[in-house]
Amino acid sequence: xxxxxxxxxxxxxxxxxxxxxxxxxxxxxxxxxxxxxxxxxxxxxxxxxxxxxxxxxxxxxxxxxxxxxxxxxxxxxxxxxxxxxxxxxxxxxxxxxxxxxxxxxxxxxxxxxxxxxxxxxxxxxxxxxxxxxxxxxxxxxxxxxxxxxxxxxxxxxxxxxxxxxxxxxxxxxxxxxxxxxxxxxxxxxxxxxxxxxxxxxxxxxxxxxxxxxxxxxxxxxxxxxxxxxxxxxxxxxxxxxxxxxxxxxxxxxxxxxxxxxxxxxxxxxxxxxxxxxxxxxxxxxxxxxxxxxxxxxxxxxxxxxxxxxxxxxxxxxxxxxxxxxxxxxxxxxxxxxxxxxxxxxxxxxxxxxxxxxxxxxxxxxxxxxxxxxx
Amino acid sequence: xxxxxxxxxxxxxxxxxxxxxxxxxxxxxxxxxxxxxxxxxxxxxxxxxxxxxxxxxxxxxxxxxxxxxxxxxxxxxxxxxxxxxxxxxxxxxxxxxxxxxxxxxxxxxxxxxxxxxxxxxxxxxxxxxxxxxxxxxxxxxxxxxxxxxxxxxxxxxxxxxxxxxxxxxxxxxxxxxxxxxxxxxxxxxxxxxxxxxxxxxxxxxxxxxxxxxxxxxxxxxxxxxxxxxxxxxxxxxxxxxxxxxxxxxxxxxxxxxxxxxxxxxxxxxxxxxxxxxxxxxxxxxxxxxxxxxxxxxxxxxxxxxxxxxxxxxxxxxxxxxxxxxxxxxxxxxxxxxxxxxxxxxxxxxxxxxxxxxxxxxxxxxxxxxxxxxxxxxxxxxxxxxxxxxxxxxxxxxxxxxxxxxxxxxxxxxxxxxxxxxxxxxxxxxxxxxxxxxxxxxxx
Numbered sequence: 001x002x003x004x005x006x007x008x009x010x011x012x013x014x015x016x017x018x019x020x021x022x023x024x025x026x027x028x029x030x031x032x033x034x035x036x037x038x039x040x041x042x043x044x045x046x047x048x049x050x051x052x053x054x055x056x057x058x059x060x061x062x063x064x065x066x067x068x069x070x071x072x073x074x075x076x077x078x079x080x081x082x083x084x085x086x087x088x089x090x091x092x093x094x095x096x097x098x099x100x101x102x103x104x105x106x107x108x109x110x111x112x113x114x115x116x117x118x119x120x121x122x123x124x125x126x127x128x129x130x131x132x133x134x135x136x137x138x139x140x141x142x143x144x145x146x147x148x149x150x151x152x153x154x155x156x157x158x159x160x161x162x163x164x165x166x167x168x169x170x171x172x173x174x175x176x177x178x179x180x181x182x183x184x185x186x187x188x189x190x191x192x193x194x195x196x197x198x199x200x201x202x203x204x205x206x207x208x209x210x211x212x213x214x215x216x217x218x219x220x221x222x223x224x225x226x227x228x229x230x231x232x233x234x235x236x237x238x239x240x241x242x243x244x245x246x247x248x249x250x251x252x253x254x255x256x257x258x259x260x261x262x263x264x265x266x267x268x269x270x271x272x273x274x275x276x277x278x279x280x281x282x283x284x285x286x287x288x289x290x291x292x293x294x295x296x297x298x299x300x301x302x303x304x305x306x307x308x309x310x311x312x313x314x315x316x317x318x319x320x321x322x323x324x325x326x327x328x329x330x331x332x333x334x335x336x337x338x339x340x341x342x343x344x345x346x347x348x349x350x351x352x353x354x355x356x357x358x359x360x361x362x363x364x365x366x367x368x369x370x371x372x373x374x
Numbered sequence: 375x376x377x378x379x380x381x382x383x384x385x386x387x388x389x390x391x392x393x394x395x396x397x398x399x400x401x402x403x404x405x406x407x408x409x410x411x412x413x414x415x416x417x418x419x420x421x422x423x424x425x426x427x428x429x430x431x432x433x434x435x436x437x438x439x440x441x442x443x444x445x446x447x448x449x450x451x452x453x454x455x456x457x458x459x460x461x462x463x464x465x466x467x468x469x470x471x472x473x474x475x476x477x478x479x480x481x482x483x484x485x486x487x488x489x490x491x492x493x494x495x496x497x498x499x500x501x502x503x504x505x506x507x508x509x510x511x512x513x514x515x516x517x518x519x520x521x522x523x524x525x526x527x528x529x530x531x532x533x534x535x536x537x538x539x540x541x542x543x544x545x546x547x548x549x550x551x552x553x554x555x556x557x558x559x560x561x562x563x564x565x566x567x568x569x570x571x572x573x574x575x576x577x578x579x580x581x582x583x584x585x586x587x588x589x590x591x592x593x594x595x596x597x598x599x600x601x602x603x604x605x606x607x608x609x610x611x612x613x614x615x616x617x618x619x620x621x622x623x624x625x626x627x628x629x630x631x632x633x634x635x636x637x638x639x640x641x642x643x644x645x646x647x648x649x650x651x652x653x654x655x656x657x658x659x660x661x662x663x664x665x666x667x668x669x670x671x672x673x674x675x676x677x678x679x680x681x682x683x684x685x686x687x688x689x690x691x692x693x694x695x696x697x698x699x700x701x702x703x704x705x706x707x708x709x710x711x712x713x714x715x716x717x718x719x720x721x722x723x724x725x726x727x728x729x730x731x732x733x734x735x736x737x738x739x740x741x742x743x744x745x746x747x748x749x750x751x752x753x754x755x756x757x758x759x760x761x762x763x764x765x766x767x768x769x770x771x772x773x774x775x776x777x778x779x780x781x782x783x784x785x786x787x788x789x790x791x792x793x794x795x796x797x798x799x800x801x802x803x804x805x806x807x808x809x810x811x812x813x814x815x816x817x
Contacts, residue, residue, distance in 0.1 A: 173752045251751050285705065287746045325746055353751060371746035 001066025125219030199238030262315030424649025434553030572599025643734025651727030
């Protein structure tokens, strides 16, 4: 295999494909491999772990077709270190040569089996509105469970067909985020697929990083086993998760006792400030006490070791005073996912789920269980 | 109560010694005897009852026959065939230990608990209320005897080193004619420390195990006095620099380690060695549940909560693995611990046979330190959350005893144990005993 590529183009493709390998570094004996495949002028770069494959395609000046597996981290670093301009790559049986300007690296090929690619890049798919869909992912993915040993199905985002369109749902069992896309029929009626949040985070990142915002189409298709997202020259293929996603819609209360309307940015800024007292990011047991009162809300964090912080934010609230405690990070996750300028917080009692949403019913809702304080 | 007339409360005006070391006399065995007075004056051994079991504790009657702690149970039974052998109940010992600590804290807040049956007390602030260190020791012993029916030995000195060696000197002795009562309380005045210390064998010093004792013996050192007189450089070359410096200081009676109240416990755990390698997944599961139950009891007694649970498995070939899991932040209820441990167990390939299994909980914090509990959206038993259930179980056990109730899986395992060869799991003994049952006993 031999080709010459533009440094920036090659780097972007290598970095994109490497995102699939870096999530589980150390898998293949410490070296995560990237597969480079050259056919004519087209170079495909594939990074994978057992559940996720990212393929990035770029145009190069090809000389000799071929395949080679290279260590992803090292090759990314090498190409990044080169100055802008041409990069020459040539592969033998045991070594790959990267040269640019006066610099030359000869790198041993990575060990491991060739990466299986799933299908070809030219494919049918349903067109999704890239920017809007990615915005929904940004809102929902955060509520998925990060660690998969407890309940693997909760590390996924449920994509399901509803009567009015598509719904994305995620929960880590403490909070629940969902987003409706009206009029978007992507799945067959009644169908649902459970896509790992990790893969969707990559889709969201990819859309957010698009140069010409919104110009490329996001195409989606799925089988019983995999979901595939195509965006321009990049394809993300993910195994679907098995297991039943809990029936979470029944958890959403039909009505709430108390309702607060408050400026989202003011509330978020106050919450970020009082949260400073929670020093340990894993500590989810030091709550922020949210006291709703006539004319607004007071946020307070009290810790025996560090001290306390209190801040009031003006807002619209009527009713008897009520205090509910939340994990400040979980609450902030919900608040930051709301897009409208006005935030609504609906509460029933300190032991029942509370709802964070934008103004009006809205297509995004975030249900959060309180922290019980004695 | 004696009030010191005009005395300073800083030091014990009479003796100048403020550190007490309280050491329970054959604690596990004594608790068993206190729970069942018919065992009084009999040789009682507590420990693993299976073929690989070791002696954890034994009464002085058993010691008189040559039984010692950490001896193989088979050897102990050979030396003392008439002994009553009990598997013991760590949950019960933990409860008694918590009551002991509560008694200590009536006399001083500075209590450093170093084992279930051992604690240091700094009484420098207690003289005005309770009198001299000796008066306090007398009061502590009487209270423990009256309230718990247990004996202890108390050593009093100016440092932990002296206090600990003094309590050893206060212990009952085993002689050929049977156990002889000890002095109960030994006070070592500061000007008598060297005289007290130097004739003792070096093996009595904290930090001198069999290996170090052997190294010292090669230098011709057998007593603490000989250790104090040797050149420190020579000592350091023999046992290493850090150990050498420390041993030399201790041998010269210098020990400035303070008594630290509420020593932070890093983890609480239990493990069980099987009599023979265990292949049965169901039995392993039951054993895990039983271990979780006793760990949860000890956590409740110690008033701590934890976030991380670790399962340890040692296979027949001694290869050992640990698997752990943390909740995203909440403290674990005992049902969550049980659930997590069972799923960790499921993830381990057990077909090679299991020699030992252990459960421990870490990331501990004092219970209820102004923190909250993150409620879950999906809890199947939404009405009774795990923490509340644990509290209720604890209250019932406090009132009616450790065996008053258990989970159904554990009740089943107890039945199985009882119907078997008398090899009863920990925690299943006392109920039988109260009912007068003898089936669970060794011979």
